[in-house]
Amino acid sequence: MTKRILSAAAIVVAMFGVTACSTGGGDTASAADTIMIGSVHPLSGGLAGVGGLMNDGAKLAIEDINAAGGIESLDGALLELIDGDSQGSAETGQSEAQRLISAGAVALVGTYQSDVTQNVASVAERAKVPLVIDVAVDDKILSQGYQYSFRIQPDASSMGQSGANELVAMAAASDLTINTVSYIHIEGAFGGSVFEAFKAEAEGLGITVAKEVTYSGTNFSDATTQVADALTVNPDVIVVTGYFPDNLLVAQAVKAMSPDIKAVYGIASGAFDDSSFPTSAGEAASGILSANYHYSATSDRAADIRTRFEAKYGKAMETSAMLSYQAVEVIAAGLEEGASADPVELRDAISGLSLEDPLLAFKGPIEFDERGQNKNASVIVMQVQDGVIQQVYPIDFATADLVFPTGQ
Numbered sequence: 001m002t003k004r005i006l007s008a009a010a011i012v013v014a015m016f017g018v019t020a021c022s023t024g025g026g027d028t029a030s031a032a033d034t035i036m037i038g039s040v041h042p043l044s045g046g047l048a049g050v051g052g053l054m055n056d057g058a059k060l061a062i063e064d065i066n067a068a069g070g071i072e073s074l075d076g077a078l079l080e081l082i083d084g085d086s087q088g089s090a091e092t093g094q095s096e097a098q099r100l101i102s103a104g105a106v107a108l109v110g111t112y113q114s115d116v117t118q119n120v121a122s123v124a125e126r127a128k129v130p131l132v133i134d135v136a137v138d139d140k141i142l143s144q145g146y147q148y149s150f151r152i153q154p155d156a157s158s159m160g161q162s163g164a165n166e167l168v169a170m171a172a173a174s175d176l177t178i179n180t181v182s183y184i185h186i187e188g189a190f191g192g193s194v195f196e197a198f199k200a201e202a203e204g205l206g207i208t209v210a211k212e213v214t215y216s217g218t219n220f221s222d223a224t225t226q227v228a229d230a231l232t233v234n235p236d237v238i239v240v241t242g243y244f245p246d247n248l249l250v251a252q253a254v255k256a257m258s259p260d261i262k263a264v265y266g267i268a269s270g271a272f273d274d275s276s277f278p279t280s281a282g283e284a285a286s287g288i289l290s291a292n293y294h295y296s297a298t299s300d301r302a303a304d305i306r307t308r309f310e311a312k313y314g315k316a317m318e319t320s321a322m323l324s325y326q327a328v329e330v331i332a333a334g335l336e337e338g339a340s341a342d343p344v345e346l347r348d349a350i351s352g353l354s355l356e357d358p359l360l361a362f363k364g365p366i367e368f369d370e371r372g373q374n375k376n377a378s379v380i381v382m383q384v385q386d387g388v389i390q391q392v393y394p395i396d397f398a399t400a401d402l403v404f405p406t407g408q
Contacts, residue, residue, distance in 0.1 A: 040096050045089075061328035084100050111136060152323055173402070176262060222253070235261060285384040292382065326360065
């Protein structure tokens with residue numbers, strides 16, 4: 001299919017001034033119709049904080065699109081977000097996805113956790129309703145041959161591989177050599193898949209993964225044991241993958257032990273490039289590196305959205321919430337392009353999109369390959385410097401100079 005190049009910003013601009021004035025028929029929505037999009041995130045439980053932010057990101061996108069006139073090709077039809085709470089459980093996320101589709105959702109966004117997303121993707125496939133994944137890294141989600149799931153962020157393999165390559169490149173740029181690392185990661189599909197991809201790539205680059213330390217995300221209240229275990233092999237770098245609460249504990253444990261290492265380096269860490277992390281961790285955050293997908297700190301459009309988000313909700317718009325906003329934009333662009341709210345036709349339209357001006361820092365438009373993976377998604381490296389998250393590598397996206405070794 002020949003991809004029609006679309007700009008999300010241009011779509012929104014084009015929508016301004018459009019007056020909803022007619023009604024459609026058949027499977028085509030009209031100005032009299034409201035097109036429902038289902039949102040599945042952890043709105044309660046231990047991940048309710050980030051889940052709530054992501055839901056708010058999706059809501060803001062809906063508001064912006066509606067304020068700009070709705071879906072022009074569907075006579076200005078407006079969008080409505082209906083919420084589902086996964087509670088952090090794969091089974092609950094699955095039942096919530098089913099409920100939202102039964103309520104009339106023509107597409108879904110979600111879900112933050114890989115195991116939850118796997119279940120929701122299977123529901124979407126059976127129902128033939130598009131799922132645009134905002135955050136969920138595991139390769140297995142899109143290795144099932146599904147036709148209705150799409151992912152904007154990089155997958156686990158690319159994050160692990162890129163994480164290894166960026167580590168070697170940053171060391172070389174700093175006249176350092178990294179020989180060994182210890183890797184601390186959360187148990188389960190998320191942590192395991194990123195670790196395996198990193199290990200394979202790193203060992204091909206001459207880095208020995210001397211220690212793998214895992215932990216359960218349940219009732220994890222102190223990382224001292226895990227960090228001490230990781231340090232038994234005297235690694236050059238401690239690599240970390242996990243969610244905010246547990247990675248915060250890892251950073252605090254490293255600070256308390258003051259080991260002789262060159263860096264703490266997160267890959268797909270839910271904490272280390274979160275804007276609240278420097279405040280939460282204090283001195284323990286200083287210098288920590290994080291290879292992750294990230295909102296574009298050099299984009300005026302992203303800056304405008306983040307400013308309005310913070311004014312509306314009183315909280316910083318983290319990258320995960322920006323991805324939820326972007327996921328809704330992808331669905332809106334599919335509705336615009338396909339001129340149909342029929343889920344099957346919407347799926348076909350999304351698969352052929354080329355959406356320019358992405359809100360995340362990667363080169364190229366959002367375009368999905370045959371698996372549904374955004375083929376232009378990539379990671380960049382951030383670093384906590386003077387209490388601020390800075391983009392430091394590669395230099396194309398840098399907002400500050402890299403400091404390496406980091407002083408942990």
